[in-house]
Amino acid sequence: MMLGRKERDQLELYMCGSLRDLLPDDHILVRVDRVLDLSWLREAVSECYSPGSGRPGIDPEVAVRLMLAGFLLGIVHDRRLLREAQVHLAIRWFIGFGLHEVLPDHSSLTRIRQRWGAERFRQIFKRTVTACVAAGIAKGEVVHVDASLIRADVSWESLAVRHVDAVRAENGDGTEVARVAGETLKTSRKSGRYKKVCLTDPDASMATNGRNRRLEPAYKQHGVVDDVSGVILDVEITTGEVNEGQEILNRLDAVADTTGATIKVATADAGYAYAKVFGGLERRGITAVIPTKAEPIRSKVPLRRFRYDARHDHVKYPRGQILQPNRTKIQYGRFFASKAVDCAGCDLAAICLSPSRVTKAVVIVHDYPALLRARRRRERWGEDDKRLYQRHRWRSEGFHGEAKTWHGLARAVRRGLANMRIQAYLTAAAINLKRLAPI
Template sequence: MQGKQTHQRELFSTIDLESFIPKDHLLRKVDKLLDLEFLYGLTEELYCVDNGRTSIDPVLFFRMQLISYLFGIESDRQLCRDVHLNLAYRWFCRIPLYQSVPHHSSLTRIRDRMGESRYQQIFKLMLLQWQKQGRFTGKQIVVDATLVKANASMDSLVKRENADPNARVLKQYEKRYHDFQHGKRKRRVANQTHVSASDPDATMVYRKGTDGGLKYKVHYSADVKTRIITDCYTTTGSTHEGPILPDRIDYLCNEMGFDVQEVIADRGYGRGPTYSAFRQRKIRTYIPLHDARLGKGKLTPTEFRYHSETDRYQCPEGYFLYPYEKLDNGMIKRYRITGGHCRQCPRRADCLPESAKNRARFVYRSPHQHEIDKVRVRQETRAFISKMILRKWTIEGLFAEAKQFHGLRRARYRGLQKVSIQALMTAMAQNIKRIVKQSPSIYWLLKKYLSLREEILKVQNYLNYFRRIPKFFPHEAVSA
């Protein structure tokens, strides 16, 4: 018998949104995990106490932002539409069916009002909550950085000498770097000569294996065992990651209270000042040296003898390398063989790298050469190599996940502070996904067992104390 559905619009209906949400839904697990009551105190000073209309609940705003980054919704307009239609999103945001969703422009205003500093505090408070729960330790830290495409085109480049990059009139009359006829040479551009009128904070980056353009750089540090992101820091794309590493580890130790004992990073962080800084902090590092291509051949720099009296090196063939130039603001010296001796040297094939067969060999020397020599020996050991293998899938996998599923491949907003907000929210979304997947038997049950055991021992000690007093337990005292 064929069925036929009849439809009559209901004037009144009572619906329990929670009954529609599967028990294994991600948002149901996230809802059990989160405790966002601290947001009211964190944002209290942004609102007037006794004047103005009632604002959007800051917890509601943050829950909507979490949905955006957990499910890769990059547009505020699309986010509001999805929350309006998706029952799971409505339930997570505590929005009944009869209540309207906040307007997308309100989300933008609230985000700008909160600023980067409050997002950083939210990220910090969440980490401290999870650390108290025993979710991670933070003793072993792996660090790395990735480039994020800026929300600006190379067409927006203008000359720096024209001062105000925000002036729209300047963009109309400025001849851009590629607006030349065919057959003419393109104008060279660099961060020192040009700036983006759309996003002045974005800088040009050209790296082998990647597309050149305007970019930002996001720095992650993560716990090795759990892969929970412990620090997220955003800089311009041209900022080198090496010099800022000691400061970020100091932030974890001083501001977050972590007991960092080990740091793992790639060769981009391999600098003499970095090794010395961590040696003073008594933190063990697994960071390979950042050797230059022309300064590294089959003959290692350790085979070149240094004469401190004359400040020169001597190669295995007896020729001397003299100071050639200073790098890194005079902190590093480069020594080079002069006189064309390398061209006639019988060990030329073993000494010079493949990319510099027609050049002379040179060697670097740093004020931190003692630390560099130690690392040069350590980086060939099996333990060091295993740490480098561990680093690849631990931290680089986080960046791949952030770009593939959470929209970090390209900046949503413009400006360093707003891109930093995007990076912080992405890191929070990744952390939440890992926390909800952790088995409670590993952390919660063990902690409860240990606390219960301590209470039992206290009760036993309390009873044993009174058993030693005859007037309370005369028979037990005599028998004892």
């Protein structure tokens, strides 16, 4: 065999053929192109433009295809995406641009996001969900719910300590009042959550996903994943300080509205094990596969010794006394208080009551009976429940890991809640298109 030689000078002035001929059939953009339908998009965004005036803008389908190509290939920054598209044959073919055509400027994508708003990008994501349901790779009957923090696109130098302009020392409990943009917040000296604010991205809030980890400026993504093939049925972005239990019911309602199916089973981790969550799931007819939290013991006479009687709506004291509900209303439950004469004759009063009190008061949260039923059900979990919860671990957590590792969701690309929502919607849409595209 002779030693070969290839001349590097490319003298061709004209080339015949399509860019598609140069791409392998199993390339991700080729696979997605077979299932991607954006024929509805032009009419959906037409109200954002002025007909008959101004210069022609970028074709809406080209803009969305360009953004989706970036998320599918893990190129989430506009500047880098457009630089890569200049030499990337697959991206040029995917957006319908030839080798000789000049690509849009990266700033055009920014203006399109601002003009369309986050809700139109959510519609793009929802279209991928309905396509997956129609294809039979998602049913919306068994779902997995989880949340994950996304680091905000800010530096540590942009964080500032909130100015404390009032100290409520009369109670002697170290409570501080911080004012930020006219909002009054009660904070504790021991907590750093409300002590810092981000100057460059006020929507980001200080949060952490572990007690031993420091607080970071972050957003929180709430996701619902289908059990069949891991299709993302719903995703939403909130500030990092929003609790998971506040969003799960809204997200499940959104899933039912998008898929048109009735959710039968929902799984989640112990971070969702609240009475209001179990009560809300019961009212919706959804079976909850959620491990309940161990009841904290903060007193020598723990709360579990006080038995709530839902039929008669009172609480039984360990020695048989009855605690009746009082008229004090709080957001998350009701107070049940004893009589001073009952506590005076109780042999547990010395260890049950605080030194400054003569009566016992306990708080029973709303939907407390639902929490008790969930605890009893947790003790009777069968093999099917255990296997389903194991699937929750790699379905929901696997989605967050995939989005962060392969599609750039480990950190916000742009600042502001609206931009963060757009990033999350397009990331979820890209993952759903991967699930839908045949190999």
